[in-house]
Amino acid sequence: MAPPTSVLLPTTTRSPVIEEVAGQLAPTDELLVICDTETDPVADYADEIEKTRVVVAGEPTGCSGKANAIAAGMEAATHDRIVWTDDDFHHPPDWLSGLHTAYERHGPVSELPFFVGRDPLSILLEPVYALGGTLGVYTSDKAWAGAVMFERDDLDVEAFLEELRQTVSDDGLLSEYLDVTPLKRTRRVEIGGTVRATLERHVRFTQIVSHHEPADTAVMGVVTTLLAAFCLLSPVYAAGLVTLLVGGVYAAFGCRRWTALLAYPAILVQVPLMAYALGRRTFVWGGRRYRWHSKFHVEVVS
Known part of the structure; x- marks a missing residue:
């Protein structure tokens, strides 16, 4: 039997994910729904659900709203086994039990995102996110997270927690502290909706890597530039090779999406986007604008 567990879910909305996760809790578990303020729509909702408690994190100062929420949730959690999750994907009935089973085998574990676009730019970038956000x-x-x-x-x-309250990326920092085993199990996460939203997300994703793994950013820049040059100089061969590569990544992670066919233009557009x-x-995230000066120097602009 799994030990008592605290599940942390940052959200400000009355997301159906709250009930999805709450329905999987054991009698001794708890779900902490973490919002920003007492006026958020979810603040007086989650307490109506059994084994669910609302935590009001307050406005962030010197860190992102997500980092602030996770820090508040970690401090409020009453159990030693912790789960972080988000409200932007479906949690099937065996989601929590599957994590427990995997933890007993591997220790700390994480599932993988597969980002699915909802606007023209995010759809075009799906192959890039499959390579970086899933395979990477x-x-x-x-x-x-x-x-x-x-x-x-x-x-x-x-x-x-001390460093979390000084940075932007919760899982970027967690990866520096935790030896985790990623499971070959993906969750479909819908992103974008507008080109502007996709640009803001792309900036955030890129800057997370640049602040936490600067060497990886340099390597990624060189590889992407060389690959884009290959695509321009030998378009017929390059289109076939990169499409096969991305299609193989999609297949390896059980994702069936026609967007693998967009690998060639996605590689070309990634250079100027990077x-x-x-x-x-x-950049804007969750309605707030941030200026990320260095890994542990974050300014909440508005």
């Missing part, structure tokens, strides 16, 4: 997380043993399970003894919680993302001084 899997091969580099990174944690994904959408579905990660660990215990307090698996990391230095006090030091982690330069744009690294050159941006601010």
Whole structure:
């Protein structure tokens, strides 16, 4: 039998995910729904659901709203086994039990995101996110905050929370503190909706890598540039090769999406988009604008 578990779910809306997760809790488990303020729509809703408790994190200062919410949730959680999750994907009935089973075999575990676009730009970038956000997380043993399970003894919680309140990326920092085993199990996460929203997300994704793994950013820039040059110089061969590569990644992670056919133009557009993302001084996430000066220097602009 799994030990008592605290599930942390940051959200400000009355998401159906709350009931999805609450329905999977054991009698001794708890679901902490973490919002920003007492006026958020979810603030007086989650308490109506059994084994669910609302935590009001307050406005972030010197960190992202997500990092602030996770820090507040970690401090409020009453159990040693912790799960982080998000409200932007479906949690099937065996989701929590599957994480428990995997933890008993591997220790700290994380599932993988597969990002599905909802606007023209995010649809075009699906192959890029499959390579970086799915394959990259899997091969580099990174944690994904959408579905990660660990215990307090698996990391230095006090030091982690101190740094979490000074940065943007919750899972980017967690990956530095936690030895995690990514499971070859993906969750479909819909992103975008407008081109502007996709640009802001792309800036954030790119800057997370640049602040946490600067060497990886340099390597990624060189590889992407060389691959784009190959695509331009030998378009027929390159189109076939990159499409086969991306199609293989999709198949390896059980994702059936026609967007694998967009691999060639996605590689070409990634070069200017990466330069744009690294050159941006601010980005918007969750309704707030941030200026990320360095890994532990974050300014909440508005």
